Amino acid sequence: MTAPARMLHLVGEAEYRDEAEAKLAKPGDAALVVRGRTRSMVMACPDGCGETLVVNIDPRANKAWRMDTRGEGLTLYPSVWRDGGCRSHFIVWRGFLIWCDRFTLGNREPRYDPSIEEAVLSAMDVSKPLTAEAIAYAIDELVYDVNRAANRLVGYGLARSWKESQTWFFVRAD
């Protein structure tokens, strides 16, 4: 078995899914289906199983991922998780593919930029617990960036965090 992909490679876009899929050559390759607006992303499953994953990007559909292309690579929120088949589960963060269950050894994260910390801290409240998602929307930053910065702030003693029914909450330390 070959090593899993660690980066997402955007190889192009097409109007229809089958045309987009035809552009995929190796695990981690992805292509956008764009017809008026971005509809979805097709991706050669990054574990190398040979399946194609379809990630819906169109917010008008039922369940949609948020795609963000700011900075140096593409970000998808939340994580991509195949229910069946190979059960691949990973996040796509600024072009990095970060595995959640398998292959976690070898995960690499985008470079850390501490300049976000001040905005994250001021978006936190001392009494109202907020998720990284809520903070990210408030300051228009990526959820994964905010989550990492918030955890650094906890490490500095400037914030506190705890987990409640699978979700992490943050408050500013007073």
Ligand SMILES: [Zn+2]
């Ligand atoms: Zn797979």
